[in-house]
Amino acid sequence: MSFTMTFAYDIRSNLTMLVDLLNTSGTIAEAGDELTTTAGLHGFAARHDFSGPFQATKPDVEETRELRERFAVVLDSSIDAQTEAEVEAGEEGVVNQVNITLRETGALPQLVKHGSWDWHLHAVGQAASLADRVAADVALVLIDLIRSGDLDRLGRCAAEDCGAYLADFSRNRSKRFCDTGNCANRTHVAAFRARQAGS
Numbered sequence: 661m662s663f664t665m666t667f668a669y670d671i672r673s674n675l676t677m678l679v680d681l682l683n684t685s686g687t688i689a690e691a692g693d694e695l696t697t698t699a700g701l702h703g704f705a706a707r708h709d710f711s712g713p714f715q716a717t718k719p720d721v722e723e724t725r726e727l728r729e730r731f732a733v734v735l736d737s738s739i740d741a742q743t744e745a746e747v748e749a750g751e752e753g754v755v756n757q758v759n760i761t762l763r764e765t766g767a768l769p770q771l772v773k774h775g776s777w778d779w780h781l782h783a784v785g786q787a788a789s790l791a792d793r794v795a796a797d798v799a800l801v802l803i804d805l806i807r808s809g810d811l812d813r814l815g816r817c818a819a820e821d822c823g824a825y826l827a828d829f830s831r832n833r834s835k836r837f838c839d840t841g842n843c844a845n846r847t848h849v850a851a852f853r854a855r856q857a858g859s
Contacts, residue, residue: 712793
């Protein structure tokens with residue numbers, strides 16, 4: 661029986677968005693970097709139900725790609741941490757990037773309600789650039805994960821040929837494979853075939 665961890669809708673949504681943002685990288689996405697054009701960023705924002713204007717500019721694309729790379733570096737340090745000291749250092753690196761992001765976006769948190777979304781937090785207004793809205797949502801979800809001790813819910817796929825990021829919503833933190841491909845099934849089939857060949 662599989663149990664899932666209960667997160668507020670906006671936290672779950674923003675965590676899914678963060679993982680998707682990280683997985684748009686050319687080193688992960690099968691079709692190459694998905695955020696090289698304004699259309700790509702527009703599609704990303706639409707896929708994640710961003711509110712407000714969807715005008716994506718070239719600077720928005722560049723800023724969002726830079727945000728993705730900055731957080732990939734610090735999250736990888738956190739994910740790869742083995743010792744308690746490394747875990748603390750990884751968390752501090754994420755915290756530093758969150759604080760930088762909040763300053764850069766001019767964050768001014770406010771409760772909002774729109775569309776099918778109930779009350780939730782926006783860190784910047786709807787007039788902010790699309791890049792700033794993405795950045796603010798990344799910062800907000802990481803704040804929630806850090807404060808609740810759930811930063812380890814972000815991980816990397818355990819499949820040998822995959823480096824995609826994943827969000828673990830399971831109650832016992834047991835998710836090992838991403839949702840971008842068929843990694844869990846491929847890995848289990850390969851293990852089964854290896855056992856059969858060894859019989």
